[in-house]
Amino acid sequence: MEAMRLEGKVAIVSGAAGGIGSATARCFAREGAAVVMVDIDGEGCERVLSEILDQGGMARCYPADLTSEAEVVGLFEEVRREYGRLDILVNIAGGDCQPGAPVEEIDPELAMKNFDLNLKSTMLCCREAVKIMKPQLYGRIVNMSSLVYRGSSGQFSYAASKGGIFSFTRSLALALGAHNITANALAPALVEVEAFGRALGPERWAALAKASAERYPLGRIATPDDVAKAALFFASDDAAFITGQILEISGGARL
Numbered sequence: 001m002e003a004m005r006l007e008g009k010v011a012i013v014s015g016a017a018g019g020i021g022s023a024t025a026r027c028f029a030r031e032g033a034a035v036v037m038v039d040i041d042g043e044g045c046e047r048v049l050s051e052i053l054d055q056g057g058m059a060r061c062y063p064a065d066l067t068s069e070a071e072v073v074g075l076f077e078e079v080r081r082e083y084g085r086l087d088i089l090v091n092i093a094g095g096d097c098q099p100g101a102p103v104e105e106i107d108p109e110l111a112m113k114n115f116d117l118n119l120k121s122t123m124l125c126c127r128e129a130v131k132i133m134k135p136q137l138y139g140r141i142v143n144m145s146s147l148v149y150r151g152s153s154g155q156f157s158y159a160a161s162k163g164g165i166f167s168f169t170r171s172l173a174l175a176l177g178a179h180n181i182t183a184n185a186l187a188p189a190l191v192e193v194e195a196f197g198r199a200l201g202p203e204r205w206a207a208l209a210k211a212s213a214e215r216y217p218l219g220r221i222a223t224p225d226d227v228a229k230a231a232l233f234f235a236s237d238d239a240a241f242i243t244g245q246i247l248e249i250s251g252g253a254r255l
Contacts, residue, residue, distance in 0.1 A: 005236040007032030010083045012075075014066055014125060015093035017044030019193030020144075023224035024090055024231050029057030031232060033088065036079055038062045040093075066093050066121035076128035088235045089129040090142045091165075094118040095195075096158040103156055111157035118161035123168060126183075130176065139181035142234045143169045147189045147250050162187075166246050173244030182243040184234045189250035191222040217252030 011028050015021035016037030022044075025037045029052045039045040042063035052059045062078065064071045079086055095117050098110040122143050133139030146162040148155050165185060172183035190196075190212045197205040213220045230249050233239050248254075 004030075004032030005232065005238070006088070009033045009087040009235075010036070010079070010085055011088035011090065011235065012036045012038060012079065012086065012125070012129070013090045013092060014038045014121070015091075015144075016048055016061075017041040018092070018195060019224040020188075020191060020227045021092040022048045023228040024092060025059065026052060026055075026057075027225070027228040027232050028088070028090075028235070029055070029059055031236075033058070034083065035059040036062055036075075036083075038064050038066065038075060038093070040065050066125060067116040069124055072121075072124040072128055076125075076132065080132055085136055086129055086132040087138060088140045088142070089125060090144075090231050090235065091122045091125050092144045092231075093121055094144060094161075096155060098157065100154045101156070102154075106156055111160075114157040114161050115164075118158070119164045119168070122165050126168075126172060130172075130181070133181050134176075134179050137180045139176070139179070140235045140239075141169075141172060141176075141181065141183040142231050143183070143185045145169070145185040145187045145246055147187050147248060147253060149187055149246070150254065169246070170244045177243055182234070182239065184239070184243060185246040186227060186230055186234070187246050187248045187250070188222050188227050189216065189248070189253045191224060191227060193224060212253075215253060216250065217255070220251060222249055222251065 011033040013025045016025045017039035025035050029035050045061040049061050064075050097113040143165050145165045148159040149163040149166050152159040169183050169185040
């Protein structure tokens with residue numbers, strides 16, 4: 001039987017109630033990690049937890065608002081108390097508060113919410129994770145950027161926040177390499193998750209998914225498992241000599 005790639009590791013996965021986060025939590029649990037699933041949606045997180053436990057995995061839920069510094073600090077203090085270590089951090093929690101708005105209609109308040117949801121939460125979680133990882137001389141950090149880190153004509157503050165995550169990830173890689181901590185980022189194109197369908201409505205979502213799939217050389221949009229497997233690669237020791245990189249999970253979009 002093939003060895004599990006994360007056996008004995010402790011991993012935090014944020015946004016674990018969502019499509020990509022839940023797929024990542026399940027994937028990591030199958031590979032032997034003890035997974036701390038974090039999400040502001042406690043009920044959704046508990047549903048994913050039940051699935052993982054039913055399949056023999058190791059996991060627990062921790063409801064938290066990761067834009068709150070106090071709640072982030074509390075999360076990592078709890079992980080330190082319960083497990084005594086932290087090997088992997090995957091920052092997936094985030095969102096877009098003003099999709100599709102033209103540049104003339106940028107709302108500063110909504111823009112700041114995007115920076116908080118995406119960039120601030122990532123920075124806070126990385127800050128606290130490093131306090132645990134540095135003394136143990138081991139860590140794998142995987143941050144969620146987006147293909148729009150390259151720029152987007154309809155997602156100005158979201159794209160800026162995701163570009164910031166990539167720059168922040170590169171800075172982490174430069175600062176933490178001497179401590180055997182890697183930091184990499186994922187940049188998915190459109191992913192088939194329920195949240196998009198709820199936000200856009202079934203008809204608009206179906207049209208967007210179809211149009212995107214027709215543009216991508218592989219002829220389909222991404223699944224949550226496509227992203228989870230990329231996160232697994234960066235979190236595993238298969239990527240031990242890779243740091244400061246961004247991996248586009250895009251089916252060939254924007255080549």
